[in-house]
Amino acid sequence: MNAPSRLSPALLEQLSTIVGEQRVKTDDDSLKTWGVDWTKHYEPRPSAIVFPASTEEVQAIVKLANEHQVAVTPSGGRTGLSAGAVAANGEIVISLDRMNKVLSFLHADRLVHIQAGVVTEQLQQYAEQQGLYYPVDFAAAGSSQMGGNIGTNAGGIKVIHYGMTREWVLGLTVVTGKGDVLHLNKGMIKNATGYALHQLFIGSEGTLGIVTEAEIKLTRQPQDLKVLVLSVPDFAAVMPILHAFQQRIDLTAFEFFNQIALEKVLAHGHASRPFDTESPLYVLLEFEGRFEAVVDDAMQIFEHCMEQGWILDGVMSQSQAQAEALWHLREGISETIAPFTPYKNDISVLITHVPAFIAEIDAIVAANYPDFEVCWFGHIGDGNLHLNILKPADLSKDEFFEKCKVVNQFVFETVQKYNGSISAEHGVGMTKKDYLHYTRDTVEIQYMRELKKVFDPNGIMNPGKVFDL
Numbered sequence: 001m002n003a004p005s006r007l008s009p010a011l012l013e014q015l016s017t018i019v020g021e022q023r024v025k026t027d028d029d030s031l032k033t034w035g036v037d038w039t040k041h042y043e044p045r046p047s048a049i050v051f052p053a054s055t056e057e058v059q060a061i062v063k064l065a066n067e068h069q070v071a072v073t074p075s076g077g078r079t080g081l082s083a084g085a086v087a088a089n090g091e092i093v094i095s096l097d098r099m100n101k102v103l104s105f106l107h108a109d110r111l112v113h114i115q116a117g118v119v120t121e122q123l124q125q126y127a128e129q130q131g132l133y134y135p136v137d138f139a140a141a142g143s144s145q146m147g148g149n150i151g152t153n154a155g156g157i158k159v160i161h162y163g164m165t166r167e168w169v170l171g172l173t174v175v176t177g178k179g180d181v182l183h184l185n186k187g188m189i190k191n192a193t194g195y196a197l198h199q200l201f202i203g204s205e206g207t208l209g210i211v212t213e214a215e216i217k218l219t220r221q222p223q224d225l226k227v228l229v230l231s232v233p234d235f236a237a238v239m240p241i242l243h244a245f246q247q248r249i250d251l252t253a254f255e256f257f258n259q260i261a262l263e264k265v266l267a268h269g270h271a272s273r274p275f276d277t278e279s280p281l282y283v284l285l286e287f288e289g290r291f292e293a294v295v296d297d298a299m300q301i302f303e304h305c306m307e308q309g310w311i312l313d314g315v316m317s318q319s320q321a322q323a324e325a326l327w328h329l330r331e332g333i334s335e336t337i338a339p340f341t342p343y344k345n346d347i348s349v350l351i352t353h354v355p356a357f358i359a360e361i362d363a364i365v366a367a368n369y370p371d372f373e374v375c376w377f378g379h380i381g382d383g384n385l386h387l388n389i390l391k392p393a394d395l396s397k398d399e400f401f402e403k404c405k406v407v408n409q410f411v412f413e414t415v416q417k418y419n420g421s422i423s424a425e426h427g428v429g430m431t432k433k434d435y436l437h438y439t440r441d442t443v444e445i446q447y448m449r450e451l452k453k454v455f456d457p458n459g460i461m462n463p464g465k466v467f468d469l
């Protein structure tokens with residue numbers, strides 16, 4: 001039986017008037033489905049899920065929430081890895097699922113105007129139909145929404161060349177926590193008229209307002225992408241390989257993963273070993289091979305790295321299908337290890353510090369997790385490591401997370417020592433909130449709190465995420 005909603009019948013009635021009766025859900029299944037993201041740390045406990053179809057409907061809901069002092073949580077594709085979209089405290093979840101339309105396209109500007117519920121892959125396909133490219137890409141592109149990507153400033157596998165979501169957003173329509181509608185920057189490349197407020201909303205994890213529409217820049221399609229997977233003897237060899245290739249070639253990706261990660265993906269099926277040589281680490285790199293000379297360069301660099309002992313073996317894709325199969329070895333990791341309830345860290349430092357940083361983190365991991373399986377992977381070309389500790393089957397979730405939290409302190413102290421980030425691209429949400437001070441100092445966090453008050457004076461927008469008021 002479904003429990004009665006914690007919202008008053010009058011408020012539920014008003015929500016129904018705004019979006020339609022069928023678009024307000026309070027049944028247990030819906031509350032569980034739309035009350036969570038990919039994290040499994042918190043129990044979902046929203047009061048209701050609403051599905052608006054327009055900016056005006058979102059605005060009306062936010063105004064109502066202000067009148068009734070009820071918190072709201074914006075919800076995209078719910079693939080987030082930091083519990084930013086989790087509604088654990090009776091919030092009204094505002095799902096953007098119905099706001100999934102491409103509104104217009106300006107060819108000369110290469111500018112597409114979309115609703116925030118457009119799925120990442122949908123935008124990528126739309127760009128392709130225009131002969132263009134939307135380059136922010138990652139394993140959750142099939143479900144994540146552009147509103148969610150903007151909420152977290154998503155990165156992914158092409159950041160080394162194309163940058164984060166922030167680089168591609170030229171305009172936003174937002175409903176602030178106060179209930180005002182703002183049309184920010186309106187797609188312009190050049191606009192020197194004061195604060196770039198649209199940038200403030202990017203990465204704000206729904207704490208300032210709700211993004212309802214966005215103007216997104218597209219670019220030319222990359223051509224003849226070549227993918228190399230290399231086996232590497234140790235962490236010390238990874239960055240010299242990056243520098244050797246980057247000296248002569250513009251890389252579109254430079255990723256790494258360890259042997260455990262590879263074995264998990266292979267065991268999951270639909271993937272084959274790239275070559276026979278096993279090694280502790282693997283690097284995947286990608287570049288545009290549209291000129292013979294570039295491919296020749298890559299081969300020469302490969303041979304140089306072999307001579308130096310940085311590479312033990314390697315393979316280069318000879319077709320699109322092979323390139324996709326090689327990418328799957330890296331892209332399949334998150335999904336493959338999800339059943340092991342991994343404890344995830346998403347940390348970053350400047351490229352300069354990567355070798356020393358990795359050596360220290362590796363020592364912490366070896367000393368503290370001798371009995372746990374540890375999956376290393378990530379966007380190492382951006383200085384971004386994903387450190388995933390896998391839960392042993394015989395340990396309860398709570399016991400496991402408690403053990404991991406103890407080690408977090410050592411990991412984050414090392415991040416702080418190198419002026420790095422405790423969350424490179426997944427956001428802070430609830431899972432990293434207690435550690436924010438390792439990356440942002442007290443005064444800076446206070447400025448963020450003050451900013452929130454400007455856009456959300458009643459504190460109804462996704463409270464308890466990023467920081468507490």
Ligand SMILES: Cc1cc2nc3c(=O)[nH]c(=O)nc-3n(C[C@H](O)[C@H](O)[C@H](O)COP(=O)(O)OP(=O)(O)OC[C@H]3O[C@@H](n4cnc5c(N)ncnc54)[C@H](O)[C@@H]3O)c2cc1C
Nearest residue numbers: 076077078079080084138145147148149151155206211334
């Ligand atoms: C297999 C897998 C691989 C991943 N790989 C990567 C990766 O390589 N790089 C990376 O950056 N991330 C990665 N992620 C994390 C995740 O996919 C991204 O954070 C993504 O951008 C989240 O989008 P979403 O629509 O699912 O957002 P949600 O999880 O629904 O929400 C994320 C945050 O944004 C807020 N939000 C959602 N919609 C709006 C809106 N319209 N307005 C304002 N705020 C909003 C939410 O309240 C929440 O705080 C991965 C996740 C998975 C499951």
